[in-house]
Amino acid sequence: MSSALAWWTVILAVGALNYLSRLSFIAVFARIDIPPVVARALGFVPAAMLTAIVLPSIVFVAPATLQFSYTNPKLVAALVAALVAWRTQSVVGTMVAGMITLWIAQWLLRVMH
Amino acid sequence: MSRIFSRPDFLAGARDMVPTLLGILPFGLVCGVGAQSAGASVLESIGLSALMFSGAAQILATQLLAAGAPVAVTILTCFVVGLRFLMYSAAMAPHLKALPTRWRHALAFVLTDQSFAATIRRFRESEDPRNGASYFLGTGALLWGVWQAACLAGYWAGNLIPVAWSLDFVVPLCFLALLVPTLEDHSSRIAALAAGIAVVLFDALPMRLSLTCAGLVGIAAGLIAARRRSAR
Numbered sequence: 388m389s390s391a392l393a394w395w396t397v398i399l400a401v402g403a404l405n406y407l408s409r410l411s412f413i414a415v416f417a418r419i420d421i422p423p424v425v426a427r428a429l430g431f432v433p434a435a436m437l438t439a440i441v442l443p444s445i446v447f448v449a450p451a452t453l454q455f456s457y458t459n460p461k462l463v464a465a466l467v468a469a470l471v472a473w474r475t476q477s478v479v480g481t482m483v484a485g486m487i488t489l490w491i492a493q494w495l496l497r498v499m500h
Numbered sequence: 501m502s503r504i505f506s507r508p509d510f511l512a513g514a515r516d517m518v519p520t521l522l523g524i525l526p527f528g529l530v531c532g533v534g535a536q537s538a539g540a541s542v543l544e545s546i547g548l549s550a551l552m553f554s555g556a557a558q559i560l561a562t563q564l565l566a567a568g569a570p571v572a573v574t575i576l577t578c579f580v581v582g583l584r585f586l587m588y589s590a591a592m593a594p595h596l597k598a599l600p601t602r603w604r605h606a607l608a609f610v611l612t613d614q615s616f617a618a619t620i621r622r623f624r625e626s627e628d629p630r631n632g633a634s635y636f637l638g639t640g641a642l643l644w645g646v647w648q649a650a651c652l653a654g655y656w657a658g659n660l661i662p663v664a665w666s667l668d669f670v671v672p673l674c675f676l677a678l679l680v681p682t683l684e685d686h687s688s689r690i691a692a693l694a695a696g697i698a699v700v701l702f703d704a705l706p707m708r709l710s711l712t713c714a715g716l717v718g719i720a721a722g723l724i725a726a727r728r729r730s731a732r
Contacts, residue, residue, distance in 0.1 A: 391544070397565060408582050431719045436711070437676075438692040439714035447703070461672075
């Protein structure tokens, strides 16, 4: 598949699918009978998928290189950010706290070495 | 349209979004840089931000296409990440019920994490759904406009931001902020834990299949944990 065709296929398909997801219940607010097990499974999608997306960018410092220690600034920043997210439920607060912690941790790491 | 549209509410919605721009701007810049470094043309970059209007989907699409992932896998992955919109849609539906169809269709397009969080609060405070609708439109219009500008700026000038600032870290931070509130019950925490272990174990899989596999492992673990709880 040519590059432009691949890009536009993805853009249009994901654009349409995202829009349909957003519209889904807003358009069809009448009750749909989803099998209970599917409904329960859907309930775990955010926790499972978001963890799967977030974790690698925190614990991998390089491809295939795990680092679970305080010398990984991203891990330290993520822990502080998670605490802020838990206490405040604020997206912006979480981002600000995480970035500031990341910069401080990176700076400390440079100063100590 | 004119009877539903309320200028003060529209402006209030836009005004309440201003603090959120702090996170949106760097996120949009990162998405623009991602599109540029993945080899997208400027039109494709605009297509990504205008039609997907989801930082998570845009980042994933550019990363996967740049890594040579098949188009079908890319679409499926982006769709799975967008599944949270189903829940936002379900939560919004009762508040938008009384509105004309084209209002509902338009508002669905600008349903994002940030607009949802601000507007659902407004709907709960206000008796009249029309006030909330204009407020919703205000949050969505500002976010959409700023998002296009930020992504385009990132596409053209994003490389001017020093790599040492690690600005791309705002992306996992944004997802972390969305993740934490989902961990309120025991079964969801088990689902997250299992998905986290799985995504590290499956890291070597091609096409970022580790994401999908970890998601399925997490869902299965959550279902098992919930069953055990209810059996007790």
